[in-house]
Amino acid sequence: MYFASDNSSAVPQQVLDAIAAANADYAMPYGADAIMDRVRDRLREVFEAPEAAVYLVAAGTAANALALACYCPPWAAVYCHRGAHIEEDECNAPEFYTGGAKLVLLDGPDARIDPQALKHALESAAPVGVHNVQKGMLSLTNTTEAGAVYSHREIAELSAIARAHDLPVHLDGARFANALVADGCTPAEMTWKAGVDVLSFGGTKNGLMGVEAVIFFDPAKAWEFELRRKRGGHLFSKHRYLSAQMDAYLKDDLWLKLARQANDAAQELAQGLAALPGGRLLHPCHANMVFAEWPRAGHRAAREAGASYYFASADASLDGPADTPLAARLVCSWSTEPADVQRFLALARG
Amino acid sequence: MYFASDNSSAVPQQVLDAIAAANADYAMPYGADAIMDRVRDRLREVFEAPEAAVYLVAAGTAANALALACYCPPWAAVYCHRGAHIEEDECNAPEFYTGGAKLVLLDGPDARIDPQALKHALESAAPVGVHNVQKGMLSLTNTTEAGAVYSHREIAELSAIARAHDLPVHLDGARFANALVADGCTPAEMTWKAGVDVLSFGGTKNGLMGVEAVIFFDPAKAWEFELRRKRGGHLFSKHRYLSAQMDAYLKDDLWLKLARQANDAAQELAQGLAALPGGRLLHPCHANMVFAEWPRAGHRAAREAGASYYFASADASLDGPADTPLAARLVCSWSTEPADVQRFLALARG
């Protein structure tokens, strides 16, 4: 009953097999391996973007920070949600890689940016002079940190506002696959067709050991990215082992299948928790994360049985009346067992 | 006959097995996995350094740049050899991670710093004021980029000079194992007993997919390193897959065995090339790299047979009289086959 993070799950056998298969003889280093050629072709095909520049790095923070740095100069701002991963969980990596840009924080329910908030922020900064931070770019996160999903139409709406101020758009897709299967659109519809310039295409949270793609739909920034990646220490010499993982991920749409498994488990969990006496969802469960509260008695039973998950607040405590609610964050992954969900729900009932 | 780089070889079966073994259930992310505890203990034991702070990253450039940044402030200089990897091959990563420090370049044969050159540089910078770059730290590379090895006594001599000016010492050990087995000393003798404060302990070039340890013999910088690693995007969520590789590397001294295989192959190759008519070594072959010249006829035969290796100069050409020499860099790895060495030598004979 592990719901602490999708970062803690293992990888499917196909990924191990791909690594083993790649482990023969010599391979060109630094991204010049033959598997990477296949990966690039496949990603271009998946995204219907034959000109896209495609790169692999090993960590989501690196993917995001490098992507932002290619578009946002040091004297400008990245507009993002107050609860975005780039703001909350990257220890100033965006500021580091951009050379000191500022993150301007926007509000909106379920960690989705309210279009009016974006509009207002950009318009009130409109007649900007040399004293003020300049308008740099927009960064969206899909799936959001609150487990909600922007539909491709919502992304397009926000992108259009950014575009009207000449801002490029980044999509942090650490959980892109989960968002995509939730929305039911195509990869192209959720990205470049919706105005996204650069995508952090996550693999790690959805079943890889540590591989994320950075996809530039306009390849103009490709060479700059290559230099930034190397200078950041994110260019792998034995790159084939990244390529192999991504290759397995894309093959036969494994990535979509894994995301569906995670989302399905989360739906089951969310519906079950919401149906508990005293149970309630704090955010809509669109993808693989559940934010819910239910009575302390159920938390105690689950914890005693060894369930692993985070409370929503750092200072939450199991102490307190048995029937008072306590909020939690639960994350399902491709490897979450339906039986574990059922067992957890039975315990949570108290 | 692949001698282009040790970066291009595969990994031994033990590493694949360790990854597969680690691929079960859930593991704590971000370095809190149980395998990392074992790796830390083992590295402390190997280095006779029970207090050492031990971290893993996935690339050598990251290991070096992060280690330097912990000791060298932005207004200071890293003293290193003109041919050091941090100067030649990291696209300003040290400057990036330190926030703008300067690399002061020193000379010395076979990419080893001449102690007199270091002494002179530090003394001539002695009465330094606010206008000048400050003295930051010393960075050594062992095995050097010219394939030579500093003995532990030579490292101690250079460290003592640095120490006399209050400079900490970094050792770039991307090929540490190769240097160690060449020198025949203990890991402690080549590092902290010789005055080294922080070590980039390479795994990738010696048989891992992409794992390097950073070892601080004085743990005072541990927390700062953790923040810098995260901020640089080099903290792995599914860290267990790095741990597992390093675990296999250390088990039963696999790392030393792999390095010996590479060094032995290189010795065989070096001696054979030096013995060719018109053959000559350009640097002593101490570890797993060979710098040699021999007549063009032999190069042509080798290349035609599919041998892969770099010429020593970017504008070198096979064109020219058959008996004129051409210089090359050849790198052996743990996986270099003795038969390939012999075959190559036969071809190089022309």
Place this chain on the structure above:
Amino acid sequence: MYFASDNSSAVPQQVLDAIAAANADYAMPYGADAIMDRVRDRLREVFEAPEAAVYLVAAGTAANALALACYCPPWAAVYCHRGAHIEEDECNAPEFYTGGAKLVLLDGPDARIDPQALKHALESAAPVGVHNVQKGMLSLTNTTEAGAVYSHREIAELSAIARAHDLPVHLDGARFANALVADGCTPAEMTWKAGVDVLSFGGTKNGLMGVEAVIFFDPAKAWEFELRRKRGGHLFSKHRYLSAQMDAYLKDDLWLKLARQANDAAQELAQGLAALPGGRLLHPCHANMVFAEWPRAGHRAAREAGASYYFASADASLDGPADTPLAARLVCSWSTEPADVQRFLALARG
């Protein structure tokens, strides 16, 4: 009738005279001039801080950014008011000089940080790990950007909250003199006795051509500041011309006299505007800035007569019914003529 900014006024004759007097023979460069010795002594005396480290730079943004960088590492946050100069008007200079720190924005009326807001921000960030921005320092602005003044007791209260989390405290005193004469305390009471570690002691807005002191009450950061100042290009070779200005500023308490003139003019102006039919202050007028609204008819009359000042909002317009209010920001300086204030008030009456 110039109320656009205290940045636009001239300098008093004493400053010109001091520069002329300093303009003889040769003087040691880079802050080693004899006048600087006098300035340092005098500032230590004024602040009752015999150990303080005292430096001059020529611009307030430089003073602030350099001071912050000495205390806030790149992976940490400066806590400041949402409307602080360092956030609003320095084009990411704090981010640049700190190497990528983040500004965490707090609320509070009249651009003064609400102690509860600070407390909450620090406590909710309490169990911080490596993923989150670390707690760096607190930066206060006195006089605030809304013209209010923190009393020395209010500063002490905020500093105590910061201290409880081991945070050092910066005071942006671009208008320190105006705040000081408003509060009526001593320089020591408003700074180190209230928990301030480093002060940007403004001169430019209060009658100098371009000189600010940075005062470290604990000199531990002195050498680091000197290096940062030089590396930022803010160390003057002909430093005597900065020293001479500050010397004149301090002599016979000219700085306090100038601030009193500015504050008195602003009080006159504020009371007059508040007393207009339809007139109202938007913030309390504690020092030399007035935020007020009054009917459009009065604005039109003042503007037609050549009065210079900013509307409070970038998209404000004189168009509209004559009796509808429009908000403005008016700044008095040492050189504001009482007659100009009276004339302006007469016009504003409409």
Place this chain on the structure above:
Amino acid sequence: MYFASDNSSAVPQQVLDAIAAANADYAMPYGADAIMDRVRDRLREVFEAPEAAVYLVAAGTAANALALACYCPPWAAVYCHRGAHIEEDECNAPEFYTGGAKLVLLDGPDARIDPQALKHALESAAPVGVHNVQKGMLSLTNTTEAGAVYSHREIAELSAIARAHDLPVHLDGARFANALVADGCTPAEMTWKAGVDVLSFGGTKNGLMGVEAVIFFDPAKAWEFELRRKRGGHLFSKHRYLSAQMDAYLKDDLWLKLARQANDAAQELAQGLAALPGGRLLHPCHANMVFAEWPRAGHRAAREAGASYYFASADASLDGPADTPLAARLVCSWSTEPADVQRFLALARG
């Protein structure tokens, strides 16, 4: 007898007068003052560059570092002489402002870059990949730090080499006026006609309190410079006091007159020292700096009489046989009295 630095001299009366004249009423801040309009026009006229973007800052290090940052990205190199001010005397300011670029050091007599050295450096870096520092820009210093002057033809030759590799060219003209009157060409001939893209046009060493212009002959970088200047804390609010100084400097070619005075004094000094028994110039004296050696007896007599100047080496000593030579650096300024030169020469004779 002050020959320690041109940084230590006073300013001519015209500069004081101009500041006093500017000290009336209110002036638009941040470079929007009317005097700046005149300065811009005049500099465009002087340089025959009607499109040039012209800015003022207060320190040479700031002018250089900001100018370099506009052209050299963080992953690239500035090619400069080993003895350049940007390498030797700016405490890593270029590295700071560029975000971590590298200075590649070239050789050549008298601190002038040998064209062959530049050519070799650029060609050997030619087939550069992502691992290596990229080719960023060329920076020349005129007058050089060894007192020599590049003729405009020499500048054109070096620029042409840079251009052939698509490198822009910066000219550090902290002593531009001294170089110009030495060479006898026009300002345009020494700059844009010789391939210079951006000039640090020095005023401080040649008679101003602290003003340097940065002149972009191609205005494409103008807005970026304005943002970098503000973000670096180098935009002056009371900008008119910088403008006034530069205005006086340009009026009636005062700048050329001052430079001639300094150069003439230096010629007198150089010839006198070279003619001493045991006297010898170490570098040609083209402008206002003299590098010479003469017997210790003469040094002792000069020092005892209060002469102020630096020895060429930090560890030089007056102790030693009276007839043994000791090397010195002597700098003349606009205010050097011919009588002082003669008196010094008489003393130096021993």
